[in-house]
Amino acid sequence: MTKTRSKSLPSGFRRATLALTLAASLLAGPALAAYRLQPGDTLRLAIAGLPMSDVQARVDIDGNVNLAWFGTFHAADRTLEELLAEVRRMADGQVVKRYTLEGQLNLIKPRPEDIIIEVALHQPIIVIGDVLRPGELPYRPGLTLRSAIGIAGGAQDPMLAGLRERDPLNMLRWQNDHEGAVLDHAMASLRLWRLGAELDEDYDSIPPTADTLGISPDVHARLLEEQNRLLAISHAATDGQRDYLTRALGQAENRVRILGQQQEKLREALASDEEEEARVAELLKNGLAMAGRAAEARRASVLTATRLLEIEDALARGVLEVTRLRRAIDEFEETRSAQRLDARELARREAMQAGIRMENATRLQGGQNSAMLAAGAGVAEPQVVVYRRDGAGVERLYLALDDMVMPGDTIEVMLAGPGAPVIQ
Structure with a gap:
């Protein structure tokens, strides 16, 4: 016979989980906090104090995400905080059914603050233009333009990548x-x-x-x-x-x-x-x-x-x-x-x-x-244009190399020749 009991979440679990969430948000920084979710982002839903409750869901091409017990929500072009607020509001008063390994049914009524949503995997960034290895790069918080270009092999004309010495032939x-x-x-x-x-x-x-x-x-x-x-x-x-x-x-x-x-x-x-x-x-x-x-x-x-x-x-x-x-x-x-x-x-x-x-x-x-690049001659830094999606379309940004990238950014790298104008 299956037993059923109602269970509340321990306050110790909630405090520990909320502390971890706060630490992660501080590490991500204000720029990532303002990031608007896009198709391709993978979200993690968890209920504080409920073991093995984690659920991962991907934002689909229509901008929707299925968050298990709480239903489907529109996530595209919304911040994580905006989505979390709606989920907590819709989940208030709902009962979550969970079975233990022994087959016991637990009916859990989580408080809104027990519900946690975070980005498990951001959509990749794309580096194009004058780099050695153009293509997709996985996003990680704190990644700068300079680091992304370095991961892509550095600013270099791919046509000239094999040239290291003057060859008369x-x-x-x-x-x-x-x-x-x-x-x-x-x-x-x-x-x-x-x-x-x-x-x-x-x-x-x-x-x-x-x-x-x-x-x-x-x-x-x-x-x-x-x-x-x-x-x-x-x-x-x-x-x-x-x-x-x-x-x-x-x-x-x-x-x-x-x-x-x-x-x-x-x-x-x-x-x-x-x-x-x-x-x-x-x-x-x-x-x-x-x-x-x-x-x-x-x-x-x-x-x-x-x-x-x-x-x-x-x-x-x-x-x-x-x-x-x-x-x-x-x-x-x-x-x-x-x-x-x-x-x-x-x-x-x-x-x-x-x-x-x-x-x-x-x-x-x-x-x-x-x-001369390898010999340390004074070569100007590359010019960089970042294409970033917003609610109205795609925004063209001219950022410094030490500025941080955002998930889904497309980074175009251009090497300026001698006397070429510099993008301002």
Whole structure:
């Protein structure tokens, strides 16, 4: 038989537990006390003096947390104290059922101050940018920006992480890479100019200069000669096809106009022939005309009607030809524009990729001096931007390296080169 008894919590347990909670809050500091819970935080619920009552629950993506006997609460964007106050208010007067190892049921009515909630595991922080090992880091109270950057391997350009001494072979290879990227960028830029001139039909457009592209005048002249040749070919082909279609359309429209005029004349002639046929038929009826004359009038009407049908058929075919040629001209212009737009977009991507290669090669060449970091040369501290979530969204903060981070912070580290502006 299961025994049931009501149990109150010893005051000694409450005092010890509350003392530990107070000590933890003092260690966390005022900044963490003001921290607002976010999805991903793991909370621990305990009842002072009740052994093995601890329950851990994670704040879900909707911001809710299930606190066992006391139900589900919305925790996101609330401080721990705000959540605890609501839980204590809702739990006031509730009875908690607990079974002992012997199967005995204890009915416990905790006082509000016996309920304890704390953060068992904060959501991680994220370090990105110019650090050796970007990624997630576990949060711990008292962690500063300087410590977080150190745990991430220190402020250092990941591209230059392996450079510790000046290597002539590397310098030569990066110099060649840079020169190749400059040439590719110049070729793509001149191709962009040529495609833009073709698209706008601005054949007097001024190309980019050698100084602008960073190449020698001789190389510029050879590259420009090739693009000018392609531009001339495209110009001639475009004008030739357009002139052919325009002439064909003009001829078809002229034929339609002539056939229309012939149609009107034949209609008038047919009307006249039909009147003559009717008049001769009337004379024949009255015995005033010969039968041969009536047959002649009838034959003339039939011939005129037949010719009119032929002209109308030719006119219909002519109108269809005009429609076809107009559509062909529209399709020619649309296809021409689409092809050049696609080619220009491809050239733009190639120019951008070459620009990135130029920048990387320049960066690597200058990165040989990163060995001075290990030698103790006076290098400026990194610039740091912290992205912190608040109730309204994400806040962008510029903090000092000795400022403390908060759970869920995203830390962006930037190395400023010589003469670079410092974020204030």
